[in-house]
Amino acid sequence: KGWNKEVTETVGLPLLAGITEFFAGDYGKAVETLTPVMPDVQRLIQGSWAQKDIFQQIHLHSCIRSGTPGDLAIAREILDQKLVNRKIKNHTPLNERFIKKMLTVHETQG
Numbered sequence: 001k002g003w004n005k006e007v008t009e010t011v012g013l014p015l016l017a018g019i020t021e022f023f024a025g026d027y028g029k030a031v032e033t034l035t036p037v038m039p040d041v042q043r044l045i046q047g048s049w050a051q052k053d054i055f056q057q058i059h060l061h062s063c064i065r066s067g068t069p070g071d072l073a074i075a076r077e078i079l080d081q082k083l084v085n086r087k088i089k090n091h092t093p094l095n096e097r098f099i100k101k102m103l104t105v106h107e108t109q110g
Contacts, residue, residue, distance in 0.1 A: 011040045022062050030062035055106045
């Protein structure tokens, strides 16, 4: 009962499942599991932005490695949201590499 139970049930368990799916190589399933809980990760889980960004990085990598057009679109949304959140106009070099990788994957599938 209380805050800890709520966070564990609504975010912790799905986050653990999604991370497990990611490391098992089931990237599409990881995206399916992580996408609905990611907004709550920043809001409910305690820790620094950098600590919580690890979960977002796993989500992003899952989207890219899955490679489906829908998951690549989610990855692009994640990267674009980083621009808005950080109030910057250009992506960081790391995010630029992610975008190039996504475009390469998309071009080979299309």
